[in-house]
Amino acid sequence: MSVLIYADSHHGKFPKSSLEAVSYGAAIAASRGTTSVVLTIGTLQGDGGLGKAGAQKVLNASSVHTTDSQQLSRLVVAAAQAQNADVIIFSHDIAGKMIAPRVAARLDAGLIPGATSLPASEGAFKIKKNVFSGKAIAELEVTTSKKVITLLPNSFSVKTDGQDAPVEAFQADLGNTTLKVKEVKSEEKEGEIPLPEADLVVSAGRGLKGPENWGIVETLAHELGAATACSRPVSDIGWRPHHEHVGQTGITIRPNLYIAIGISGAIQHLAGVNGSKTIVVINKDPEAPFFKAADYGIVGDAFEVLPKLIEAAKAYNASK
Ligand SMILES: Cc1cc2nc3c(=O)[nH]c(=O)nc-3n(C[C@H](O)[C@H](O)[C@H](O)COP(=O)(O)OP(=O)(O)OC[C@H]3O[C@@H](n4cnc5c(N)ncnc54)[C@H](O)[C@@H]3O)c2cc1C
Structure with missing residues (x-):
């Protein structure tokens, strides 16, 4: 055997x-x-x-x-x-x-x-x-x-x-197939940390207001050595690529750290991330459902909180 x-x-x-x-x-x-x-x-x-x-x-x-x-x-x-x-x-x-x-x-x-x-x-x-x-x-x-x-x-x-x-x-007869591959598409960029592999994930939702504001999310992810993810509406509207969408209809991830920024915490989103070891939620609404699933929460405006986190991460990296 x-x-x-x-x-x-x-x-x-x-x-x-x-x-x-x-x-x-x-x-x-x-x-x-x-x-x-x-x-x-x-x-x-x-x-x-x-x-x-x-x-x-x-x-x-x-x-x-x-x-x-x-x-x-x-x-x-x-x-x-x-x-x-x-x-x-x-x-x-x-x-x-x-x-x-x-x-x-x-x-x-x-x-x-x-x-x-x-x-x-x-x-x-x-x-x-x-x-x-x-x-x-x-x-x-x-x-x-x-x-x-x-x-x-x-x-x-x-x-x-x-x-x-x-x-x-090893060799074997693979036989015929009835499947037809019409197109192979990869949205992942060279050097990016693949989301399912990542130990640290920085994720953002509609609270970021528009794709032009993702620079601060990417900078934080870069400083932490994290992959980026997003909620479904964000990929549906085309602010972010579909391979970043996590949740019930996206991919399921279980990183050591999941930082959720401007994401409400709908059950369909949680389905893809609630196996994360530690969840940090940043949301300006203290009643956002995501806080119930969080290990740590910051009630605040993402556009004020993120620059401070980036500054702290940069200072930490410089001290290493
Ligand atoms: C069948 C089905 C399947 C679904 N599958 C998925 C799925 O796989 N994944 C998924 O994510 N969703 C899924 N959804 C959608 C889901 O129900 C929610 O609508 C979605 O997750 C909400 O996305 P969001 O939190 O980004 O946006 P919103 O619900 O609009 O929440 C935005 C949040 O940002 C906060 N915010 C706003 N401005 C700021 C700011 N300046 N700073 C900080 N916080 C701020 C708000 O307080 C709010 O909590 C599914 C829905 C259905 C019906």
């Missing part, structure tokens, strides 16, 4: 969310006395740092460059069968959300999407996940012999003390 982890890479690098899935899979393999095997596609330098994160073996399908989830699910199933894997792990990122359900269907396996815990150490195979927009935690039991899990980003620490892993070439 083994635990197979599918590790997605971007521009030849493994994002934190993929490494978290590798370390999570390694922990499950260790608890079951089995091997952790990582499957990757495309070009790989050495073991890509996957051994440090917990991989005991790496399978590299170097000639595969597709994002087609039908074909990638066949690749993962072939690797799972070749490695006799009974647990298959993905990150709960775009690739994982597209491929994992197909793999579960092909293997007749139970699927836990968005897991936030390791399986219970004894007894039935039970794993926790957030439900009702993060307001409650469910414990799901998988009773099938094969199990597929997608791990919610920022739910498990990346291991860094593993050994270099041997890399084996």
Whole structure:
């Protein structure tokens, strides 16, 4: 038996969310006395740092460059069968959300999407996940012999003390596809911290009044080494790009620090950010609902508070 982890890479690098899935899979393999095997596609330098994160073996399908989830699910199933894997792990990122359900269907396996815990150490195979927009935690039991899990980003620490892993070439028949990719669009700029990866996030809403005022948000984010995010109306009106929109209909993030500026704190917004470790809210309305979810709150005008925060962050950085 083994635990197979599918590790997605971007521009030849493994994002934190993929490494978290590798370390999570390694922990499950260790608890079951089995091997952790990582499957990757495309070009790989050495073991890509996957051994440090917990991989005991790496399978590299170097000639595969597709994002087609039908074909990638066949690749993962072939690797799972070749490695006799009974647990298959993905990150709960775009690739994982597209491929994992197909793999579960092909293997007749139970699927836990968005897991936030390791399986219970004894007894039935039970794993926790957030439900009702993060307001409650469910414990799901998988009773099938094969199990597929997608791990919610920022739910498990990346291991860094593993050994270099041997890399084996892997090939499989990807078969035909009925999917057609019409366009591949990336709104992320070179050098930007990808939002799902960020430990610190500075986010702003309609309280900023217009796109011309985002300079202070970006400056604060830059001084803190944070990524920027926004509420849905802000991306809907086109003040900010869609990949920054967090919430129920945007992306879900769980950074260590989430600073919300001029955002009311509607339930649909909170659904995407309430897993953050620390939430700081800046709002001029003391009755804004966001304060109820905040660890720290500043009641004040963003245009007065932000310059002071920027000044303090600059002074701190200069003193380091
Ligand atoms: C089905 C559905 C799905 C949705 N999904 C999402 C989602 O995924 N993400 C999301 O964000 N929303 C989502 N929404 C919209 C959500 O309900 C709210 O309308 C939205 O989050 C409000 O955005 P906001 O807080 O930026 O704007 P507003 O509600 O207009 O709030 C602006 C806030 O800024 C404060 N403010 C104003 N001026 C200043 C100032 N100078 N300084 C400091 N504070 C100031 C105000 O007091 C106010 O609290 C969804 C809605 C629906 C119906």
